[in-house]
Amino acid sequence: MSIVTLKNITKVFSEDGTDLTVLKDISLEIKPGEFFIFLGPSGSGKSTLLRIMSGLEKDFSGQVELGTGISQSDFSFIFQQFALLPWLSVFDNVQLGLLARDVPKKERDEKVMTELRKLGLEKFANSFPKELSGGMKQRAGIARALVTNPKIIFMDEPFSALDSFTAEALRKEVLGIWHETHTTMIMVTHLISEALELADRIAVLTPRPGKLEATLDIPLPRPRQLRSQGFYDLEDKLYGLIKI
């Protein structure tokens, strides 16, 4: 029983009469509640694949099948560059999905404040994105993704625009949220250690065109010990699989 099934996904970009294949024949299944990570270097089409799965990219061949009872309204997305709308306050950014779902104002206010409190942003509800640090912006992005109780959260290199300390803290927060909510997390990254710290399963993509090189189960116990022998062994294995 899978929540998302990819069947022969191929994506070709055409520009000035030239075709460029960015994804070729990707097939795999993702299980409900799984923390699944696509790992690959630049040009492996991992962000494009995430957009195809989330329904943001519609022009591709192959099939994306969703599990029973799952629709696009069950998706949330956390963006690499936060994608907060600069003219809206943090509160208004977070409540967008609830407005779209016609949630009554009182319930909306409560849900937004609950998420903001959870992410330590309650004092910044009326602030605008330009007044926040990178880490706080991404926390607001995470709050926006969580507030609609999604069944799947897509994350496009969510920590890569942050400094290493903030990224580490946010990874832990995301893991905490995942443990708490059991939401299916589908993420892309180019960092092997990040993938190993977070993932239940890692799909390695090769570049130009993006093809599925291997899918790896990560049997390491949680919380992951980043300096353990098991971690190093898997890191070496993944290094061997990645082609540049």
Place this chain on the structure above:
Amino acid sequence: MTLAFLIAPFLFFLIFSRFINLPATTLFSDIFSSLYRMVIAYIISAILGWGFAVFFFKGKRSIIALPLFDVLQSFPTFAALPLTVYFLGASSLTIILFLIVTIIWPIFFSVISSLKLIQKDWEEVVEIEGLNNWQYLTLFLWPISIPGLITGTIIGLGDAWEAMIATEIIVGIKSSLGNFFDSYSKNPTITAFGILGFLILIFSINKLLWLPLLDWSHRKMEE
């Protein structure tokens, strides 16, 4: 300071009316008649210019419409003035029509420029959050278009003041600033002070309204 900008044009025109021995009520009536036409023309231009821009800014529609509008904005509108007067008479409607044609294009193209700055991931947020068309228009397109709307307004109104005086003189409509300047065409001093008063009025409107709005709208868009 705000009060000074509010009072300055009125004070100037009051003293000016004494200086030229014209009843203040006549001078202010001329000014307000012209301003009234300008306001009506601006409201119609802003609604149409913004609406067209939102409708045509992207997709296949933009491929066809933008070059067409670019040609249309170059149309020498004054060539059609005699014909318009023939059909509509020397009326406020004729003046308003010509003001609309002057104001609408800067607004249209400035709003298009603002909307072209929409970032791909903002669009993706809208799609993933599932905003409906009304929410897309009011929460997304409207705020993004405001800097363009204000820029277009400043440029459009700048052109429109000139077009308004010219059209009012050519059409020969009574109770208008154009008529005022036409009446004193042989008196360079009155004409010069009239133009000065006109500039004080425009400067005050820009300083009080449009420039603060432009500044505010750009600050809203800072990331």
